[in-house]
Amino acid sequence: MSSLLADTRPLRNPHFRRLWLANIVTVVGAQLTVVAVPAQIYQMTGSSAYVGLTGVFGLVPLVVFGLWGGALADVIDRRTLLVCTTIGLIATSVLFWLQAWSGVGSVWLLLGLFSVQQAFFAVNQPTRSAVLPRLLPMSLLPAANSLNMTVMQAGAIGGPLIAGALIPVFGFSWLYLLDTLTLVPTLGAVLLLPALPIEGVTGSLGLSAVVDGLAYLKGQPVLLMSFLVDLIAMVFGMPRALFPEIAHLDFGGPEGGGLAFALLFAGIPIGAVLGGVFSGWVSRVERQGVAVLASVTVWGLAMVGFxxxxxxxxxxxxxxxxxxxxxxxxxxxADMASAAFRTSMLQSAASDAVRGRLQGVFTVVVVGGPRIADVAHGAAAVGIGAAAAASGGGVLVLVGTVLAAVAFPAFVRYRVVAAVQDRDARPA
Known part of the structure; x- marks a missing residue:
């Protein structure tokens, strides 16, 4: 049984432990905003198409600042960058609270603030991921990523449940205020990190650094395939934008909040937490390419069933x-397992000098894919209905995964031990 439970060895590192413990509080608050924004938009407009616009307003800053943020993380001391972006996230949460408290009622203001928040997030996330290989040995990265994702998804359970209960009683302003307060522990943990200058030759702050990172990635077909598979899973198979409509029209909940609303938003995170609790096996898997493909296939089948x-x-x-x-x-x-393997593949296959830029691309793919899905599913639901949009997306995930596996057999053959050896053999 102990071999199945999560590997907690990364928590012996004090810096990782502080970041991890702070995240337990922070991710709950973050998920309150994740739930509150689409719920507030749906309450204002009654339209899944407007909810789907969060995909557009979130995707553009994610792409621009995710790529540029990765370049920043390969030049600027990563501790300094984490401090600045965490403060930016706190300031944005304050503005979310003010717009709800004042009762402005502007969907465009709400979407604009959402864009600013996503810009700070897009710089923060690749920097945070690029820090891990500096704090932990490579052998513990799959376990550390599983622990991080377990906490994130546990917060994604608590967030919807708390939001579903509080929105009808207190409204949206309290949720945004709680998000602001819960970011403070993470700021404290980041301030206690040591200085984290870049090892090796650093890039620049301009567009050329982003281009150099993409050129490096072009020579890594296995990493490119890991991005492609995730895009297939998320763009076609993430029905998140449909949850407010499904909860209200199909399961009889109120327009804002309610039990069905909370359960739908909490479903995927509950599965991710269960997968994380029993993730002791991930550190022992060498054929990570096969594991990713199997996980994405299960994801597609689950969305068809949904x-x-x-x-x-x-x-x-x-x-x-x-x-x-x-x-x-x-x-x-299934998504938790896929994400743990894909993150570890990226962290172990790249040198420190380009790790930030590759994590920036990873952030764009991981978070941008669902944003595209929000737009696509919201639009599809208008034409064919929410149920057909969700199940049809699952079918497209299955088809896309098979085609990708056939087109890139090297990904199927990928073994993590050989990949680390190849990276260590390359000149710095």
Whole structure:
């Protein structure tokens, strides 16, 4: 049994432990905002298409600042960069609170603030990921990534449940205020990090640094394939933008908040936490390419099942809500495994001098894919209905995964031990 439970050896490192413990509080607050923004937009407009616009307003800053933020993380001391971006996230949360407290009621102001928040996030995340290989040995990276994702997804469970309960009672302003307060522990943990200057030849702050990072990535087909597989899974298979409509129209919840709303948003994170708790096996997997493909296949099947359950909700509302949430739980566990392997592949295959830029690309793909999905699913739901949009997306995930595996056999053959040896053999 102990071999199945999460590997906690990374927590022996005091810097990683402080960041990890602070995240337990911070991610709950962050998820309150993740839930509150689409809920507030849907309450204002009653339209999944408007909710889907969060994909557009989130994607543009993610792409621009994710790529540029990775370049910054390969030049500027990474501790300094983490301090600045964490303060920026706190300031943005304060502005979210002010717009809700003042009752402005502008969907465009809300979307604009969301864009600013995503810009700070896009610089913060690649920097944070690039720090890990400086704090921990390579052999512990899969375990550390699993621990980080378990905490993030645990917060994604608590956030929707708390939000679903608090929105109808207190409104949105309290949720944004709580998000502001919960960012403070992470700022404290970041301030206690040692100086983290870049090892080796650093890049520059201009566009050429981004181009150099993309050129480096071009010569890494396995890493390119890991990005492609994640885009297939998220763009076609992430039905998040449909949750407010499904909770209200298919499962009979109120327009803002409610039990069905909270359960749908919590389903994927619950699965990810369960996958993280029983992630002791991830450190022992060498054929990580095969593991990623298997995980994405399970994700696609789960989304097909989710759409099917929603389609049957008119006849069996509550039983189908249970089935729908269970499908999201299965998908969340599969996505956690896929993300842990893909993150570890990227961290172990790159040198420190380009690690920030590659993590920037990774952030753009991981967070940008769901943003594209928000737009696509929101638009598709208008034409074919939410249930068909969700299940059809799952089918496209399965087809895309098979085609990608056939087109890139090197990814199927990838072994982590050989990849680390190849990286160490390359000149700095």
């Amino acid at each position: 759409g099917g359950a929603v389609a049957l909700a008119d006849s069996w509302r509550w039983p189908m809500l249970v089935v729908a949430v269970l499908m999201l739980v299965v998908g969340g566990a």
